[in-house]
Amino acid sequence: MTRDATDLTDRKAAAEDLEDLALKDDYALNPAFVAMVVDAADRGDAARLTELLTALHPADVADLMGFLPADYREDILAHLAPETLAEVLAELDTEIREDVLEHVPSATLAKALEEMDSDDAADVVDDLEDDKRAQVLAAMPEQERAAIESSLAYEDETAGRLMQREVLSAPQFWTVGQTIDYVRRAGDELPELFFDVYVVDPAMKPVGAVPVSQLLRSKREAALAQIMEPVTEIAVDLDQEEVAYIFDKYHLISAPVVEPGGRLVGQITVDDIVGVIQEESEEDILALAGVSDAGRDAGILDIVRSRLPWLVLNTLTAAVAVSVIQAFQNEVAKLVTLAVLLPVVASLGGNAATQSLAVAVRALASRELNASNALRIVGREMVVGVANGAVLAVLMGAGVYVLFGDPWLSLTIGLALIINLFVAAAAGILAPMALDRLGRDPAVSSAVFVTFVTDFMGFLAFLGLAALILL
Amino acid sequence: MTRDATDLTDRKAAAEDLEDLALKDDYALNPAFVAMVVDAADRGDAARLTELLTALHPADVADLMGFLPADYREDILAHLAPETLAEVLAELDTEIREDVLEHVPSATLAKALEEMDSDDAADVVDDLEDDKRAQVLAAMPEQERAAIESSLAYEDETAGRLMQREVLSAPQFWTVGQTIDYVRRAGDELPELFFDVYVVDPAMKPVGAVPVSQLLRSKREAALAQIMEPVTEIAVDLDQEEVAYIFDKYHLISAPVVEPGGRLVGQITVDDIVGVIQEESEEDILALAGVSDAGRDAGILDIVRSRLPWLVLNTLTAAVAVSVIQAFQNEVAKLVTLAVLLPVVASLGGNAATQSLAVAVRALASRELNASNALRIVGREMVVGVANGAVLAVLMGAGVYVLFGDPWLSLTIGLALIINLFVAAAAGILAPMALDRLGRDPAVSSAVFVTFVTDFMGFLAFLGLAALILL
Numbered sequence: 001m002t003r004d005a006t007d008l009t010d011r012k013a014a015a016e017d018l019e020d021l022a023l024k025d026d027y028a029l030n031p032a033f034v035a036m037v038v039d040a041a042d043r044g045d046a047a048r049l050t051e052l053l054t055a056l057h058p059a060d061v062a063d064l065m066g067f068l069p070a071d072y073r074e075d076i077l078a079h080l081a082p083e084t085l086a087e088v089l090a091e092l093d094t095e096i097r098e099d100v101l102e103h104v105p106s107a108t109l110a111k112a113l114e115e116m117d118s119d120d121a122a123d124v125v126d127d128l129e130d131d132k133r134a135q136v137l138a139a140m141p142e143q144e145r146a147a148i149e150s151s152l153a154y155e156d157e158t159a160g161r162l163m164q165r166e167v168l169s170a171p172q173f174w175t176v177g178q179t180i181d182y183v184r185r186a187g188d189e190l191p192e193l194f195f196d197v198y199v200v201d202p203a204m205k206p207v208g209a210v211p212v213s214q215l216l217r218s219k220r221e222a223a224l225a226q227i228m229e230p231v232t233e234i235a236v237d238l239d240q241e242e243v244a245y246i247f248d249k250y251h252l253i254s255a256p257v258v259e260p261g262g263r264l265v266g267q268i269t270v271d272d273i274v275g276v277i278q279e280e281s282e283e284d285i286l287a288l289a290g291v292s293d294a295g296r297d298a299g300i301l302d303i304v305r306s307r308l309p310w311l312v313l314n315t316l317t318a319a320v321a322v323s324v325i326q327a328f329q330n331e332v333a334k335l336v337t338l339a340v341l342l343p344v345v346a347s348l349g350g351n352a353a354t355q356s357l358a359v360a361v362r363a364l365a366s367r368e369l370n371a372s373n374a375l376r377i378v379g380r381e382m383v384v385g386v387a388n389g390a391v392l393a394v395l396m397g398a399g400v401y402v403l404f405g406d407p408w409l410s411l412t413i414g415l416a417l418i419i420n421l422f423v424a425a426a427a428g429i430l431a432p433m434a435l436d437r438l439g440r441d442p443a444v445s446s447a448v449f450v451t452f453v454t455d456f457m458g459f460l461a462f463l464g465l466a467a468l469i470l471l
Numbered sequence: 472m473t474r475d476a477t478d479l480t481d482r483k484a485a486a487e488d489l490e491d492l493a494l495k496d497d498y499a500l501n502p503a504f505v506a507m508v509v510d511a512a513d514r515g516d517a518a519r520l521t522e523l524l525t526a527l528h529p530a531d532v533a534d535l536m537g538f539l540p541a542d543y544r545e546d547i548l549a550h551l552a553p554e555t556l557a558e559v560l561a562e563l564d565t566e567i568r569e570d571v572l573e574h575v576p577s578a579t580l581a582k583a584l585e586e587m588d589s590d591d592a593a594d595v596v597d598d599l600e601d602d603k604r605a606q607v608l609a610a611m612p613e614q615e616r617a618a619i620e621s622s623l624a625y626e627d628e629t630a631g632r633l634m635q636r637e638v639l640s641a642p643q644f645w646t647v648g649q650t651i652d653y654v655r656r657a658g659d660e661l662p663e664l665f666f667d668v669y670v671v672d673p674a675m676k677p678v679g680a681v682p683v684s685q686l687l688r689s690k691r692e693a694a695l696a697q698i699m700e701p702v703t704e705i706a707v708d709l710d711q712e713e714v715a716y717i718f719d720k721y722h723l724i725s726a727p728v729v730e731p732g733g734r735l736v737g738q739i740t741v742d743d744i745v746g747v748i749q750e751e752s753e754e755d756i757l758a759l760a761g762v763s764d765a766g767r768d769a770g771i772l773d774i775v776r777s778r779l780p781w782l783v784l785n786t787l788t789a790a791v792a793v794s795v796i797q798a799f800q801n802e803v804a805k806l807v808t809l810a811v812l813l814p815v816v817a818s819l820g821g822n823a824a825t826q827s828l829a830v831a832v833r834a835l836a837s838r839e840l841n842a843s844n845a846l847r848i849v850g851r852e853m854v855v856g857v858a859n860g861a862v863l864a865v866l867m868g869a870g871v872y873v874l875f876g877d878p879w880l881s882l883t884i885g886l887a888l889i890i891n892l893f894v895a896a897a898a899g900i901l902a903p904m905a906l907d908r909l910g911r912d913p914a915v916s917s918a919v920f921v922t923f924v925t926d927f928m929g930f931l932a933f934l935g936l937a938a939l940i941l942l
Contacts, residue, residue, distance in 0.1 A: 026713045027703075027720065031842035059720050067843040079473065105813040183687050194684045195666060195724070199717060212683045213665045232498075242497045249498065249530050253724065260724070263552060270741050271722040274748065278719060281752030282833050288756065289829030290822060297837045301557050303855045304862075307826050311859060314822050315866060318815045325811045332810050339803050339810035340796045343817060344789045349762060351785050351922075355778050359761030360752050368767045371502035372538040384774045388782060391775075451822075455814065 003086035010216060018055035029060060034067050041075045049079045058084055062091035065100070066296055074103045078368055086112035090120040095295040106132060112141035113148070117164040117192060119272065122151035159243050160236040162276070163257040163266035166191035169198045170224055172207060176218030191267070195253040199228045205262040206231050211253075233258045240276045245367065247273045284361060287443035290314070294350060313448055321455035322348075328463040337404055338466055341413055345462045348392060349420035349454030356381055356428025357450055361406045361443045364436050380431055385425025389418035410467050420454060427453040453471075479631060489526035500531060502648050505538050507735060512546045520550045533562035536571070537767055545574045548659040555734045557583035561591040569598045579832035581610035584619070588635040588663060589742065633706040633747070634728040634737035637662035640669045641695055644764055648691030650681075664740070666724040669735060670699045676733040677702050682724075704729045705739060711747045716838065755832060758914035759825075761785075784919055792817075792926035801866035801932040802942055808875055809937055810883055814935045815867070820925030823859060827852055827899025828921055832914045835907050849900055856896025860889035883940050887933035891925060898924040 022033045040048040065073050113121045125148050137145050147165050154160025168190050170179045173183045199208040210229030218227050232250055234243055234257045247270055257266045286293055290310030332338050363369035369377055393414030427450045432442030493504045511519040536544050584592045596619050608616050618636050623780045625631025639661050641650045670679040679699030689698050703721055705714055705728045718741055728737045757764055762782035767821055803809050834840035840848055864885030872881045903913030
């Protein structure tokens with residue numbers, strides 16, 4: 001192959017074709033591309049593998065690794081350019097990262113970590129085994145190591161862990177021109193990207209912020225103190241869910257993080273918050289369904305472990321609930337139709353409770369439900385419960401009359417439905433509110449309780465009424 | 472009251488106290504503050520109401536309105552400074568906004584809309600009744616009206632609706648210095664905040680982007696073409712969920728929106744995306760629970776309407792499922808214990824299916840599950856289903872033996888549990904995957920189907936086995 005201009009153009013065009021092929025229109029990885037990577041790895045074709053990986057954004061390389069079995073991942077890491085490695089490591093899911101980090105030499109890792117912002121670097125170091133962590137940190141320059149160590153000193157899922165220590169701050173008396181000149185000089189001390197200049201007093205407490213676009217559009221001689229806007233500070237020990245709420249509410253792009261005394265120690269940028277929001281909402285969905293997240297790469301045993309506890313708990317509550325049926329077994333023996341209709345009453349109650357519960361969990365998460373409107377919202381739920389119960393009572397009552405021709409049976413199931421849907425609505429809203437008041441996550445464990453209550457009440461109301469009305 | 476310096480200081484201190492009182496440590500509104508607003512409104516104390524509202528960020532005023540019954544909202548709007556009105560309107564929930572907009576005079580509204588970025592203004596106009604919309608638009612300057620109208624021409628929940636038309640673009644041949652000088656001159660044509668300069672070719676197609684922080688840190692004589700980075704374009708008709716996925720994946724702060732021909736027509740910024748992510752994840756939680764969002768301000772009737780359809784559908788599927796019990800009623804009459812244990816088998820199946828379903832919906836939403844790994848993930852789910860079934864079979868079998876002393880009954884319920892948990896795992900993962908393949912939202916309607924399958928199979932497996940083994 002000659003290395004003339006035509007050939008270069010050809011190769012450039014081929015690279016662009018690969019980029020087009022790699023992603024589907026919705027920017028998700030193309031399964032055909034994944035298959036090409038697997039094929040190249042299987043054939044041991046290093047040149048082709050490098051070519052394929054070069055066509056990908058680091059985030060897509062991380063994504064690709066998630067789709068591949070563990071054996072291929074080492075292969076991929078070995079074919080990454082050193083500067084890409086840092087970015088790919090920052091993007092990987094924790095459980096995949098823990099796995100691949102074992103295979104990256106400590107010296108390579110130390111170099112990659114130097115390239116990263118302190119928050120990303122700390123996340124990676126956090127996933128290392130103790131031995132390797134010591135080796136890697138020892139191989140890093142003093143300043144970077146100190147930044148990572150102080151980041152790891154903050155608790156997981158707090159502002160301190162989310163923040164990067166690199167931050168652009170300027171004293172109150174500076175002008176726009178002085179600030180711009182400082183930025184041109186400062187270089188590596190500044191974060192790779194920044195969106196606000198934090199204006200600080202002599203004690204390093206933030207007193208305002210100037211968006212970079214505002215800085216750009218102001219006259220050089222304008223004083224920062226004149227053009228700055230009020231700033232929303234984040235306490236370093238704030239939970240990441242609260243941080244996300246603040247960013248969402250005030251449409252923040254970045255925010256200064258302060259120590260208890262008020263001193264500026266870092267900044268959080270919105271791109272980290274987007275990840276937190278995704279994470280927290282995934283946690284809520286999974287918690288409501290009674291699963292802890294085993295991760296995309298989990299083995300069978302991990303998954304079983306993440307699901308069994310809730311199923312076992314549910315077996316126990318179900319055993320208690322069905323003891324009601326056992327108490328009424330003479331009645332059931334006399335009228336087997338009761339056994340046929342029982343699950344309908346319990347199931348409708350369970351579903352109505354799940355509806356209330358999901359609405360309540362969502363409202364609590366978005367702070368739309370608090371002491372100011374709690375009474376009104378709870379009252380509304382209960383009225384809705386009775387109203388839905390009444391509609392279903394008419395429907396079921398009519399259906400039961402058509403099938404079994406007994407108006408008293410229709411009355412019994414109708415009343416039982418109204419009672420159970422009222423109980424469902426009450427439990428569905430009160431259980432998460434109570435957990436929230438106790439400082440617990442309302443999504444976790446509400447569902448078990450609520451299902452138990454509607455099963456128990458469904459059986460009791462239907463069989464109790466049947467004993468009174470029918471037998 | 473004298474207007475001397477001491478008094479001014481006192482009043483400033485009082486205003487700061489109010490700000491501190493308004494929000495709790497987690498930046499949620501303080502119920503005590505809400506009560507003060509209600510009290511001032513009840514007493515008709517306009518001065519106090521203005522004082523209280525001035526202490527709040529516009530986002531908190533919007534939040535406050537959500538906590539108050541409808542009658543108070545008009546009062547609050549009337550006491551807002553004109554420049555705050557625009558910001559509060561942009562923050563309000565749609566259903567509250569629709570309601571309050573009726574009470575804002577068209578001329579006031581037209582002025583407020585001029586203050587807003589075109590995407591926010593279009594959202595507000597979209598919530599107006601037809602008559603009022605025509606009036607308000609007629610009262611606006613030609614350019615702002617045109618921007619709003621062309622924004623509304625794009626479909627709801629697409630990139631076109633999310634984007635603002637104000638955007639900072641620069642030709643390839645400009646230097647950093649030329650760009651900064653342009654920004655200083657351009658003024659109002661530019662967006663209020665911007666984070667990237669889009670570098671465009673003569674046909675206005677984006678060829679790269681320069682983060683504003685990069686612009687600030689580069690030498691004035693550097694060419695944009697030299698320092699620009701590759702840019703991720705968003706097609707104007709892309710669904711907002713896909714847009715959010717792209718922002719999350721590539722950690723974007725802003726992105727250029729292009730027409731089908733590739734021409735730059737606007738930009739989307741990450742603060743709008745944070746809202747979209749919250750919205751989409753709330754939709755998933757509610758859809759899985761079988762509720763459509765009636766909104767925080769919905770009346771009883773709206774809420775009943777948002778929940779009844781799923782309950783009615785569930786009544787119908789439950790009727791079909793319990794027809795299995797009816798078919799076996801002779802068996803149940805012979806052995807009433809079957810009626811007692813039946814709900815346990817169905818309920819555990821339903822819960823296991825909900826677990827699979829939640830995991831699958833989450834994996835599909837985050838694009839972690841696609842054709843490349845579908846077989847592996849589905850296989851894993853089924854093995855997990857059998858494994859969980861086996862553990863529960865042993866537990867329940869032992870419990871049933873202790874209670875009823877019949878090893879054959881233990882065997883029957885054990886086998887039924889293994890079968891039903893296998894079916895639950897299969898339905899929980901295959902149903903959302905099938906819906907996704909058909910281009911439907913996997914969170915919607917999977918749950919009904921899956922619950923039906925596990926009820927039906929639970930009854931059939933337990934009673935069928937009982938007929939074979941026990942009777």
